[in-house]
Amino acid sequence: MPKNRKNKRKRSYNKKINIICEGVKDKSESAYFKALIRDCRFDTNSVHVEVVDTKINTGLELVKVAKSLLKKDKKFQDIDEYWVVYDKDKYTKHPQTFDQAYGNGINIAFSSICFEVWILLHYEFTTKPFEKGDDLIHYMKKEKKYINYEKANASTYQTTKFKIETAIRNAKKMNKIIQEGHPNSEIYELNPYTDIYKLIEKIKSLGENS
Numbered sequence: 660m661p662k663n664r665k666n667k668r669k670r671s672y673n674k675k676i677n678i679i680c681e682g683v684k685d686k687s688e689s690a691y692f693k694a695l696i697r698d699c700r701f702d703t704n705s706v707h708v709e710v711v712d713t714k715i716n717t718g719l720e721l722v723k724v725a726k727s728l729l730k731k732d733k734k735f736q737d738i739d740e741y742w743v744v745y746d747k748d749k750y751t752k753h754p755q756t757f758d759q760a761y762g763n764g765i766n767i768a769f770s771s772i773c774f775e776v777w778i779l780l781h782y783e784f785t786t787k788p789f790e791k792g793d794d795l796i797h798y799m800k801k802e803k804k805y806i807n808y809e810k811a812n813a814s815t816y817q818t819t820k821f822k823i824e825t826a827i828r829n830a831k832k833m834n835k836i837i838q839e840g841h842p843n844s845e846i847y848e849l850n851p852y853t854d855i856y857k858l859i860e861k862i863k864s865l866g867e868n869s
Contacts, residue, residue: 672707674865675732675739678858679725681746682716687810688744688774694816695859699866706865718745718756718767725765740766742858747771748792753847769846770853775799777855778808778815780829781822786836788850827856 680689689712696708715721725741732739743760746769760767770776773792779785782805789795799805806818830853837849846852
C-alpha cells in the first residue's frame, strides 16, 4: 500500500509582508492599507503583502500576534517582514510594546496622536498637536473642509493617493522638527508624529521592483 501523503501547499512567492492592524471596527488603518495593496502591481509569483485583521486594539497584543506569525513562518524569517500598525490615542504600554517588537525583529508603523495625522499631512504641513483623534478629524472635516473623512472608509486611500508624495515630505519634515525640539523623548511621547510612510514606501517599492 502506498503511503498516505498529505498535500502540502507550496509557497509560491519569495517575499512576504504581514501587516497587523488594530481591531477592524472603526479602524482606518486596515481599510487604508488594503486599498493601497490593491492599487499596487505586485508580481504575485514573488511578492505577497497581506493585512492581518484582528479584534485586538492594543499595541502589545498586536506584537504578540506578530510574534506568533513569525514563529509559524520561522524558516522565512530572513525574507519576510512583520509590521504592527497602531497609534497612541489613550494607550499607555508603549515602552513594553516597542521593546517586544524590536527585540523580535518586528517593525512598528506608529502615529501620534492617531492615524489621521497621516491623512492631514496630505493637505498641509503642520506641527499642531491634537489631544484626541476626534479633534483632528473635526479639524480636517469641519474646520478646514479638506476631506469628508470617515473612519474605516476604504475610499480614503483613493481620495488621497495623488497627494501621497506631499504627505511623505510633510511627515518627514514634521518628525524632524518635533524630534529636534524633544531630543530626549521617545517617539511615542511626541505629538504629532507619524512614520506610516516607512511602511508605505516599502510596499510601493515592492510593487515597482517586482
